[in-house]
Amino acid sequence: MNRPRNEHQKRQGTFQQAVKDKADRKMTARKEGDRTIWYGLGMFGIVGWSVAIPTLIGIAVGIWLDAILNDPYSWTLMMLFFGVIIGCLNAWYWVQRESRDE
Structure with missing residues (x-):
């Protein structure tokens, strides 16, 4: 029982x-x-643009340098690399800043 x-x-x-x-x-x-789906999409956009903009600027500067300088090196590729590095550091900064605000 x-x-x-x-x-x-x-x-x-x-x-x-x-x-x-x-x-x-x-x-x-x-x-x-405020941690909704819109917040997540906004963060995704901030991170995406913070990488994309420096990368595109790096490519534009590289193309310009390739047109002006007649070097055997590809400035476009080098500036693309630097733009991606700067963009990743920028994205890391934004993510760290948002993590501290929690």
């Missing part, structure tokens, strides 16, 4: 734990507030 009561208590305990976990998740979501 003790067995059904123990099963009932186990189920009730797991149910209470599930309700508590769900309430904790809701409270965490409310504390974060």
Whole structure:
């Protein structure tokens, strides 16, 4: 006769734990507030553009240098590389800044 009561208590305990976990998740979501899908898309855009713009500027400068200087080196490739490096550092900065604001 003790067995059904123990099963009932186990189920009730797991149910209470599930309700508590769900309430904790809701409270965490409310504390974060503005962390919606739009926030995520905005961050994705900031990171994307912070890499793309320096890369495109590097390519443009490289093409310009290749036209002016008659070197055996490809300035376009070198400036592309530097633009990507600067863009990645820029993206890292933005991500770190947003992580500190949490």
